[in-house]
Amino acid sequence: MFKLCAPVDTKDDVENLYQHISNAYAYMAMTDYPDAANFLNPMPAWPVNASCEFFKAVPNVSEKEIRDPQASVLTDRQKLVFGALRDSVNVYFNYDNKIGYCMDGADTGATGSLAGDGWNVLQCN
Numbered sequence: 735m736f737k738l739c740a741p742v743d744t745k746d747d748v749e750n751l752y753q754h755i756s757n758a759y760a761y762m763a764m765t766d767y768p769d770a771a772n773f774l775n776p777m778p779a780w781p782v783n784a785s786c787e788f789f790k791a792v793p794n795v796s797e798k799e800i801r802d803p804q805a806s807v808l809t810d811r812q813k814l815v816f817g818a819l820r821d822s823v824n825v826y827f828n829y830d831n832k833i834g835y836c837m838d839g840a841d842t843g844a845t846g847s848l849a850g851d852g853w854n855v856l857q858c859n
Contacts, residue, residue, distance in 0.1 A: 739836040751839035755819070758826040758844055759785070776830040788821040 742751055762781040765771050769779050778784045792814045808816070827844070828835045 753842040785825040788818040
């Protein structure tokens with residue numbers, strides 16, 4: 735599903751990956767312009783709309799499809815959700831389809847080469 739740069743083995747790895755993905759959505763929302771942008775990462779015009787398109791193919795869940803959270807196998811719907819999530823965040827992380835791209839959960843700021851601390855100050859102000 736996701737091509738990860740490193741395994742997700744610990745609770746901290748999961749939290750870091752969550753932060754990484756969460757920041758992709760935050761940055762898409764902050765740069766949701768009518769024109770393509772390239773100052774954080776290459777993105778299309780209206781990246782939020784582009785990222786939401788991938789979830790259209792995921793059916794709503796019904797009561798009978800709710801499963802035991804301890805189950806070790808993903809349902810077909812769960813696989814669709816993870817695929818849509820991957821494609822959705824790649825609107826931010828890999829819109830230009832870089833060969834060899836992997837998702838780096840250790841980059842919790844998700845700013846790549848941009849100085850993340852400075853961006854965080856601007857974001858909050």
